[in-house]
Amino acid sequence: MAALIETNDLSITFGGHTAVDSVTLTVPEKHFKSIIGPNGAGKTTFFNLLSGQLTPTKGKIYYRGKDITAFSPTKRTRAGIGRSFQITNVFPNLTVLENVRLAVQSQAGVRYQMLFHYKKYRQFEKKAMEWLSLVLLDDKRDSLAANLAHGEKRKLEIAMLLALETEVLLLDEPTAGMSLEEVPVILEVIKRIKMQGDRTIILIEHKMDMILDLSDSVMVLFNGRLLADGTPEEIMKNETVQSAYLGGLYE
Amino acid sequence: MKWLRTNKGTTLFWIVAAFLFLLPFVYESRNLMILLTQIFIFSVFAMSYDLLLGFTGIVSFGHAMFFGIGAYSIGIFMKRFEPTMLNFLLALLATLALTALVSFLVGLLTLRLKSHFYAMLTLSLSGLFLVAAEKWRSLTHGNDGFTFRVPEQFIDRTDYYLICLLIIAAVFMMLKRFTNSPLGRVLQAIRENEQRTESLGFHVLHYKIAASIVSGVLAGIAGILYAMSLRFVNTSVFSMDITLDALLMTIIGGVGTLYGAMIGAGLIEFAHDWLTGLAKEHWIFERWIIFFGIIYILVVMFFPKGIVGTLRTITWKRKKQQAVKKKEKLAG
Numbered sequence: 001m002a003a004l005i006e007t008n009d010l011s012i013t014f015g016g017h018t019a020v021d022s023v024t025l026t027v028p029e030k031h032f033k034s035i036i037g038p039n040g041a042g043k044t045t046f047f048n049l050l051s052g053q054l055t056p057t058k059g060k061i062y063y064r065g066k067d068i069t070a071f072s073p074t075k076r077t078r079a080g081i082g083r084s085f086q087i088t089n090v091f092p093n094l095t096v097l098e099n100v101r102l103a104v105q106s107q108a109g110v111r112y113q114m115l116f117h118y119k120k121y122r123q124f125e126k127k128a129m130e131w132l133s134l135v136l137l138d139d140k141r142d143s144l145a146a147n148l149a150h151g152e153k154r155k156l157e158i159a160m161l162l163a164l165e166t167e168v169l170l171l172d173e174p175t176a177g178m179s180l181e182e183v184p185v186i187l188e189v190i191k192r193i194k195m196q197g198d199r200t201i202i203l204i205e206h207k208m209d210m211i212l213d214l215s216d217s218v219m220v221l222f223n224g225r226l227l228a229d230g231t232p233e234e235i236m237k238n239e240t241v242q243s244a245y246l247g248g249l250y251e
Numbered sequence: 252m253k254w255l256r257t258n259k260g261t262t263l264f265w266i267v268a269a270f271l272f273l274l275p276f277v278y279e280s281r282n283l284m285i286l287l288t289q290i291f292i293f294s295v296f297a298m299s300y301d302l303l304l305g306f307t308g309i310v311s312f313g314h315a316m317f318f319g320i321g322a323y324s325i326g327i328f329m330k331r332f333e334p335t336m337l338n339f340l341l342a343l344l345a346t347l348a349l350t351a352l353v354s355f356l357v358g359l360l361t362l363r364l365k366s367h368f369y370a371m372l373t374l375s376l377s378g379l380f381l382v383a384a385e386k387w388r389s390l391t392h393g394n395d396g397f398t399f400r401v402p403e404q405f406i407d408r409t410d411y412y413l414i415c416l417l418i419i420a421a422v423f424m425m426l427k428r429f430t431n432s433p434l435g436r437v438l439q440a441i442r443e444n445e446q447r448t449e450s451l452g453f454h455v456l457h458y459k460i461a462a463s464i465v466s467g468v469l470a471g472i473a474g475i476l477y478a479m480s481l482r483f484v485n486t487s488v489f490s491m492d493i494t495l496d497a498l499l500m501t502i503i504g505g506v507g508t509l510y511g512a513m514i515g516a517g518l519i520e521f522a523h524d525w526l527t528g529l530a531k532e533h534w535i536f537e538r539w540i541i542f543f544g545i546i547y548i549l550v551v552m553f554f555p556k557g558i559v560g561t562l563r564t565i566t567w568k569r570k571k572q573q574a575v576k577k578k579e580k581l582a583g
Contacts, residue, residue, distance in 0.1 A: 051450070073449055073450050074449055074450075074452055074453070074454055077450060077451065077452040078452050082450075083450065089444065089446070089447050090444070090447065091439075091440050091443035091444050091447065092443055092444070093443055094439065094440065094443055098436070101436075102436060102437065102440050102448075102451060103451050105433055105436070105437075106451045106452040106453055107452075110433045121433065160451070164451065164452065
């Protein structure tokens with residue numbers, strides 16, 4: 001299997017605090033990897049390093065063998081690494097369809113066209129509708145994003161990410177802050193994406209029981225360090241992981 | 252018919268424009284003509300400002316600098332050289348080049364400076380232009396300004412009125428197309444959420460610069476029209492008041508809508524004219540700016556979306572109610 005994303009000795013320090021400490025990992029193509037770890041373990045920081053929001057103090061990131069450590073978020077998105085955010089991050093006063101349509105437009109490379117009406121690009125809307133129906137949000141196309149329920153916003157967020165058609169999807173706690181009823185829907189969406197089988201997915205999740213059967217491999221972060229990396233079964237059996245993270249649950 | 256229904260605003264615009272076009276032929280009033288010309292000019296200016304404030308979400312307090320560049324370019328060209336059509340075109344070219352250059356540089360600064368820092372910076376930049384216009388007496392005659400003659404094509408008030416009407420219609424159509432183009436849509440995304448736009452793979456800075464240039468050039472054109480309608484230019488074209496006028500017009504009319512900018516310009520100019528007219532009745536109306544202040548506060552408190560924005564919300568709600576009723580009927 002060819003490695004799609006590789007990090008080498010990746011670290012970032014804020015003041016005296018090392019949030020991510022020499023993490024080295026490889027993610028093969030079409031792989032589903034979950035990152036788990038307690039609060040403050042550096043999961044989101046690690047994501048920010050992968051997606052380019054933060055620049056590492058040490059170490060390198062490779063994408064398809066190419067060094068992308070110095071790439072800006074925009075450049076990384078265009079190269080093929082798309083991410084969703086833990087906090088809901090959509091365009092509040094635009095319609096749901098328009099939110100996704102913008103992502104489709106970006107993917108199609110129509111960036112500086114200023115002479116034609118946007119409706120001329122009707123295929124963008126059609127494509128956007130397809131993504132919306134994939135995340136089960138097609139009946140909300142004309143609502144403003146600000147008026148959506150929290151769970152729907154998360155789904156919209158995922159639709160926008162999918163529309164970029166990036167090879168890699170970085171999903172930062174897609175179920176964060178959701179009511180229990182909404183969680184299965186999101187999982188259903190993630191399952192559908194996985195079933196399409198053409199993406200590499202890296203997922204941060206707290207509710208680990210839900211993602212165990214989805215993941216090809218699980219990696220555990222603790223205090224910024226890579227504690228363990230392996231198949232879900234290995235992780236479940238791993239004693240250090242149990243004491244560090246699962247402690248209370250499996251005693 | 253379907254086109255009419257989906258493009259109500261545009262239809263209304265053309266009806267009003269046609270009415271205004273016929274007006275000078277049926278009703279002759281020099282004062283009204285001049286007032287309307289003024290409104291057209293400030294509509295163009297307010298729309299250019301709205302492109303920044305309402306569509307891209309850039310708060311600039313220095314929009315007067317582009318207005319002033321336009322006004323001074325035409326004034327200086329007409330004063331120094333013969334007031335011919337050729338020189339007018341040269342002045343226009345000079346304005347386009349200067350405003351494009353300045354707005355490009357100012358737009359570049361949005362990379363580093365966000366929101367109020369940017370506002371302060373543009374404020375001081377336009378202050379710089381104001382000081383330059385005051386001190387460069389050999390060229391600008393300082394504070395007193397100077398009068399100049401305009402090409403003969405622009406002398407007749409009615410003709411000038413019609414020219415301004417044509418220009419506002421052209422600018423409106425152009426901006427409508429611009430804001431509805433794929434690029435314009437990205438501008439609105441930037442207004443909503445800059446960081447998200449970035450992570451969708453758009454180069455935010457390029458878009459901000461594009462908006463800045465289009466807006467600056469249009470403001471320059473408004474400046475030319477303004478100076479030509481007065482045939483006089485002084486440092487007041489660089490003053491804060493001009494920027495504040497644009498701000499007031501867009502906010503009262505409704506940010507993020509081109510109609511709003513035009514309605515706002517109309518209201519403010521009419522109110523201005525009316526209030527100064529009342530000055531004969533009572534001295535307080537000499538200080539009409541006080542009333543503007545009060546109106547402004549009331550609008551921000553009660554209609555934060557402005558006139559057009561509020562109307563839109565109302566019709567949108569009504570539509571939604573109708574849709575719900577329809578559904579109920581079907582179900583029942």
